[in-house]
Amino acid sequence: MNKAADLAEENRDGSTVIQLSGSLAIACLGDLPDRLDAVQGPVSAIDLSQVDHMDTIGAWTVHRAAKRLDCEISGASEDAGRLIHAVGELDEPVPIRPDNVHPLRRVVGQIGEAVCASGTTLIGLLGFFGATLVATWNVIRHPHRFRINAVVQRFEVVGVSALGIIGLMSFLIGIVIAQQGSVQLRQFGMEMLTINLVGRLTFRELGVLMTAIMVAGRSGSAFAAQLGTMKLTEEVDAMRTIGVSPMEALVLPRTLAVVVMMPLLGFYSSVVAVIGGGFLCAIALEIPPITFVQRLREVVPITDLWVGLIKAPVFGIIIALSGCFQGMQVKGNAEEVGLRTTAAVVQAIFLVIVIDAFFAVFFTWVGWN
Amino acid sequence: MSEEDIIQAEEQRVDEAVERGDIAISVRGLRNSFGDQVIHDGLDLDVRKGEILGVVGGSGTGKSVLMRTIIGLQTPDEGEIQVFGESMVGRSDDEALAIRKRWGVLFQGGALFSTLTVAENVEVPIREYYPNIGPQLRDEIAAYKIRMTGLPSEAGPKYPSELSGGMKKRAGLARALALDPDLLFLDEPTAGLDPIGAAAFDDQTRKLQQTLGLTVFLITHDLDTLYSICDRVAVLADRKVTAVGTIDELLATDHPWIQEYFNGPRGRAATAAVSREKGREQKKQAADGPPDGRR
Numbered sequence: 001m002n003k004a005a006d007l008a009e010e011n012r013d014g015s016t017v018i019q020l021s022g023s024l025a026i027a028c029l030g031d032l033p034d035r036l037d038a039v040q041g042p043v044s045a046i047d048l049s050q051v052d053h054m055d056t057i058g059a060w061t062v063h064r065a066a067k068r069l070d071c072e073i074s075g076a077s078e079d080a081g082r083l084i085h086a087v088g089e090l091d092e093p094v095p096i097r098p099d100n101v102h103p104l105r106r107v108v109g110q111i112g113e114a115v116c117a118s119g120t121t122l123i124g125l126l127g128f129f130g131a132t133l134v135a136t137w138n139v140i141r142h143p144h145r146f147r148i149n150a151v152v153q154r155f156e157v158v159g160v161s162a163l164g165i166i167g168l169m170s171f172l173i174g175i176v177i178a179q180q181g182s183v184q185l186r187q188f189g190m191e192m193l194t195i196n197l198v199g200r201l202t203f204r205e206l207g208v209l210m211t212a213i214m215v216a217g218r219s220g221s222a223f224a225a226q227l228g229t230m231k232l233t234e235e236v237d238a239m240r241t242i243g244v245s246p247m248e249a250l251v252l253p254r255t256l257a258v259v260v261m262m263p264l265l266g267f268y269s270s271v272v273a274v275i276g277g278g279f280l281c282a283i284a285l286e287i288p289p290i291t292f293v294q295r296l297r298e299v300v301p302i303t304d305l306w307v308g309l310i311k312a313p314v315f316g317i318i319i320a321l322s323g324c325f326q327g328m329q330v331k332g333n334a335e336e337v338g339l340r341t342t343a344a345v346v347q348a349i350f351l352v353i354v355i356d357a358f359f360a361v362f363f364t365w366v367g368w369n
Numbered sequence: 370m371s372e373e374d375i376i377q378a379e380e381q382r383v384d385e386a387v388e389r390g391d392i393a394i395s396v397r398g399l400r401n402s403f404g405d406q407v408i409h410d411g412l413d414l415d416v417r418k419g420e421i422l423g424v425v426g427g428s429g430t431g432k433s434v435l436m437r438t439i440i441g442l443q444t445p446d447e448g449e450i451q452v453f454g455e456s457m458v459g460r461s462d463d464e465a466l467a468i469r470k471r472w473g474v475l476f477q478g479g480a481l482f483s484t485l486t487v488a489e490n491v492e493v494p495i496r497e498y499y500p501n502i503g504p505q506l507r508d509e510i511a512a513y514k515i516r517m518t519g520l521p522s523e524a525g526p527k528y529p530s531e532l533s534g535g536m537k538k539r540a541g542l543a544r545a546l547a548l549d550p551d552l553l554f555l556d557e558p559t560a561g562l563d564p565i566g567a568a569a570f571d572d573q574t575r576k577l578q579q580t581l582g583l584t585v586f587l588i589t590h591d592l593d594t595l596y597s598i599c600d601r602v603a604v605l606a607d608r609k610v611t612a613v614g615t616i617d618e619l620l621a622t623d624h625p626w627i628q629e630y631f632n633g634p635r636g637r638a639a640t641a642a643v644s645r646e647k648g649r650e651q652k653k654q655a656a657d658g659p660p661d662g663r664r
Contacts, residue, residue, distance in 0.1 A: 026499055027470070029499075029502070031501065033503065055549035056517075057510055060509065060513060061506070083580070086580050090512075090513040090516035091513065095488070095525045096511060096512075097486055097526050098527075099526075335483070
């Protein structure tokens with residue numbers, strides 16, 4: 001049964017006959033298909049009487065050779081004949097891959113699709129923001145529909161659980177700013193300005209910005225994955241049929257939690273970063289903590305705090321809406337949940353940085369600098 | 370003859386069958402457990418060459434686990450499994466390769482590779498095991514395998530996400546058949562298909578089995594499948610195979626689960642459908658003249 005397939009050309013009664021022998025099964029074919037392809041006509045018949053075993057792949061090889069050489073198949077056993085007949089009936093070209101598109105056309109097409117996709121996402125996000133406002137208004141009109149438990153639970157997940165990681169991150173950021181700043185400022189002999197740098201930078205920009213990035217990574221992605229999975233398992237649809245609005249039950253508590261937690265976490269982050277800066281100043285620059293705090297009060301205007309605290313809830317809205325919006329867009333398969341989660345985080349961080357740039361211009365314009 | 374003699378005679382018969390090479394799969398004393406939960410204990414089963422064996426059992430009786438154990442995805446606690454007379458337990462991956470080439474598996478959801486088109490999916494086993502087969506011949510082989518399972522040609526360049534459930538199963542079947550296996554494992558092939566699609570799939574399985582001389586190990590819940598294409602049925606209950614035989618033989622036993630299974634409302638409906646079908650055929654044959662012996 002495992003004899004290798006072989007081929008011989010014989011001359012019988014003035015015409016060429018291809019004599020196949022051995023086992024015409026996929027494991028024993030070897031280079032037989034290539035050799036069969038190399039045979040040039042005219043051939044009157046393919047003789048299978050020496051073949052002792054055949055599978056459909058062998059049958060197909062014989063069929064295509066017979067078709068190409070336009071010859072008969074002789075000496076086939078009953079099984080072999082049946083197989084050759086069966087595969088012969090299925091002889092119809094089947095495309096293997098989608099049609100190839102010209103690379104240039106494909107690139108242009110992809111750019112176009114990407115532009116359209118970002119446009120619709122932006123419009124969709126705006127619509128989602130509107131829907132959230134409507135849901136908020138509905139809850140204000142019917143306060144008993146407000147899900148206090150869900151909100152408090154989100155407070156814990158978004159806020160309290162994040163304290164550790166955000167604290168550590170901010171402390172280290174404070175140290176890095178103070179250290180890098182002091183190295184540069186020492187060249188001018190103005191090491192005391194390190195305090196200005198740490199104080200103003202963290203309260204105004206870095207505290208809130210780093211918190212936003214961390215919350216987008218922690219909570220924005222979680223929202224997208226949670227809602228996406230709920231969409232896949234049709235939980236969201238089940239909610240709608242029972243008469244519970246997913247916007248009120250799922251999106252609103254999450255948005256509210258992030259909006260409330262962002263200023264608190266941002267303020268906390270700024271304070272810890274300042275502590276980190278102060279720590280480095282005390283160790284490396286030998287500025288005593290008392291002097292550090294006193295100097296901080298002199299150089300950091302209170303408006304810096306307001307700048308940070310005004311930006312925080314706006315960032316929070318962006319993060320929560322991106323997460324929930326992308327989550328609610330999931331349909332089809334589990335792979336989509338992953339894609340949407342990534343999209344939620346990227347979109348949130350990108351939009352946060354864009355809005356931050358607008359805020360910077362705006363606050364300078366109103367004179368808070 | 371005492372009962373012991375009967376058992377001994379049966380064992381001897383099976384041993385002889387294995388000698389002759391009539392048994393494709395032989396499972397002896399299989400034990401599987403997950404933690405404290407024992408799924409199989411002392412399970413014996415023989416699958417004869419060239420038959421379609423249906424495996425039935427309530428949810429959680431370990432039908433899929435049995436299949437996964439036979440194909441080596443799950444290592445049993447105890448027991449002996451032979452496929453084509455070769456012992457499978459404790460074999461290394463390299464050693465099992467030669468036997469793996471001789472079977473094809475259709476998983477419940479099709480388990481198609483989502484980044485490849487249907488045709489490329491079918492090509493994967495060929496590409497993997499027989500790199501000597503040129504790309505053109507490989508494409509042609511994939512093409513007729515796809516047509517063989519009843520898929521339209523347009524399905525070839527489609528990705529699995531673009532297919533319906535029934536088409537995914539057919540594509541999975543095409544991939545399982547890629548290497549011309551002698552043995553085919555089907556895990557609930559008709560689950561989730563509409564009755565017409567399920568009947569067509571059954572028909573296709575039967576036809577392929579006859580054309581290619583396959584041995585089929587078929588897990589199913591579908592009573593129509595059992596009645597229409599299975600040569601024998603094995604019933605899993607009480608952690609072992611409680612009964613194996615044709616449906617008529619099973620009906621003759623007095624195991625409560627088997628009785629409930631085949632004589633429940635759905636079982637009766639399937640029986641009725643089969644007898645209606647037979648009645649129609651007889652009438653037709655009577656009208657056409659003498660039966661010619663073919664179906």
